[in-house]
Amino acid sequence: MESLLCDEVLQEILQRLPPSSSSAVPLVCKRWSIVHRNCRYSLFLRFPSANPSSLPAFSSYLSRFPRVSSLTVVLVPPSDNSSPVVSFDVVPDYDDDEETNSSLLSDQILLSVASNCPNLRDFRYLAGPVSPTALLSLSSSCKHMSSLSLTSIRPFSFRWLTFFPALKDLSLVDCGSFDSSNDDESELELPLESLCLSEIRAGDCGLGWLWRRCTKLRRLQLRSCEGTGDGVSFSSFVRCLPGLQELELRTCRTIADGVLLRLAQHCDSLYSLLLYDGGSRDGLLRFISRCRSTLRRLDFRLPLDLDNDHLSAVAENVRELVSLRLQSCCLVTGEGLKTLGTTINAGLEELALINCDVIEKEPGLLTTLGQSLRELRKLDLSYNKMLPDKELVSMLVSCKNLVDVKLKGCRGLTGAALLSMLNNCKLLETIDIKHCCGIETDTVEFFLLNSPRIRQVHVEESKLSGVAKTWVSQKFIQIIG
Structure with a gap:
């Protein structure tokens, strides 16, 4: 029977197998193993230790999957006991300059990816700092890269982004400063539509270069940020706001009010807002009172900053709300939720009250909400x-x-x-x-x-x-x- 199946039909069958059965396919025979590799489009690789001697095994393994389009690489310490999806287990050989050694290893890993994965479109590299030079090599080989996640870049720069013409989604954890004294004034537009930045410090330079060129941005996530850059960068921040549809602010208390104020002034298309652990009561109330009618989704985790006044403002200004998520909001009462439920009863499809003690304090609240929100789906x-x-x-x-x-x-x-x-x-x-x-x-x-x-x-x-x-x-x- 096996000989009657051409490779195309066998590949179609193997793609439909559940993960539990798919893992045993390469053990059947050499032909099945080759066909199975050709239909693998996604890989998740963990290194149990940072050691350059594992690179040949890593490169050899990647070469077996010529069609992979989504790749995640995570570096884990030798003491990590989690079971790796793919392990390149070797004896650690640590250098005295650990950070330099890690950076060199990361660059070599990226070069290996570039040489073995020409069809890569989604790349998440969570294994240490990389250099702009290694990223340029990646861009020349992976011309269709559309999504990229990195932990850090050393030395820090954003200019390498101009070499990724198809990049729509960028996530960077460790942002830093780079010399903007030679910042070119050309307004080259980047194709980025989704941007996630973490740990921006108040005085970080060079971010203005990015903000001015992100005019196509639709989704912005800021996490654990103390600012949006230095003074020059902050004045350029509003350039990325007009077309924004989704905003997430996680643990950005020092900048939340300023970002929301400029959002209300410069954005007419905001669809979704997530605000966790940041901002002030007055700042959030001003934003809700000024927000445009396009807002549909609200997700708040504000234990001591959200109260009934905010819910009343939502009921008055956000009439087309389809999703409301509240987490650990201690100051919200049943009265505020009932008022909101009565106002937006027809359109709300998703309601989340996570760890909200108002449910336990006010018996009958869920009954009333259920009667008002009969169209709930989530x-x-x-x-x-x-x-x-x-x-x-x-x-x-x-x-x-x-x-x-x-x-x-x-x-x-x-x-x-x-x-x-x-x-x-x-x-x-x-x-x-x-x-x-x-x-x-x-x-x-x-x-x-x-x-x-x-x-x-x-x-x-x-x-x-x-x-x-x-x-x-x-x-x-x-x-x-």
Whole structure:
């Protein structure tokens, strides 16, 4: 039978195998191994130690996968006990200058990638600093690179970006300063549409060069940033805002208010805002009061900065809201949530109240919200540890369109909540019940066997009976433990 299958048909069959079976394919025969490599488009490689002597093995391994288009390389210390997807285990041979040694090794790894992966489009290199020279070599070989993630660049520069004409998505963890005294004044436009920068310091120079050239930016993420660059860079920051659709500010307290103010002044297209651990009450209130009608998604983790005034402003100014996510918002009360729910009842599709003690403080809140938000499709009540069955059940009776429910860490729930979901949520496809110690194995089994549309379940493997394991295998239900 094997001889009757041409390579194209065999490749199509192998691509449809589940991961558990696919890993054994190379052991069948040499032909199957070659065909399997040719249909692998994604690789995740971990180095258990930083050692140049592993490079030949790394390069040889990459050469076996000529069609790989997505590659992630992570450098882990020798003491890391995690199981590597691919391991190049050698005895460490450390240099006295560890940082220099790491940088040289990173450059050699990039050169190896450049020579073996001409079809690479998505590259995540989380294994140390790289040089602009190595990035130029990568750009000359991987001409279709569209997504790139790096930890740091030494010496720091952004000018190498001009050699990646197809790059749409850039993520850089360790931002730094570079000499901008010779900054050219040509306004060459970069193709970047998504940009993620971490750890920008207030006085970092040269960022203005980037801001002025990111006029096509649609998504911006700033993480643990103290600024957007020095004075010159800050004045150029507004150049990237007019077309922005998504903004994420994570732990950027010192700059959050300033960024939101300029966003309200210069952006007419913002669709999604995520704000975690940053800003002030007044600054956020001013932004919501001035925001444009395009805003659809709000995601806040502001334990002591978000209150009912903000929810009232959202109800008044953001009439087309489709997603609201609140996490650890201690000052929000049931009154504010009810007012918001009544105002935007028709359009809200996603609601998340993660670790929000208002659920436990005000019995009946979920019942009222369920009656107002009957079109909800996604519900996340994770880490409300004392959430009782009756509160959740009373909400589920009204929310019959749910397809995704997350209840991770809700220790007060029992099997009764799961059975209610089975009776009321006929469209359910995804559920997370990890760390719900009140839900037993027999209830999980009954739920799986009687949920017609379930496709993904987050649950501990210890709660899966033999019958349940057989069933999920036959029905191709994904279990995430």
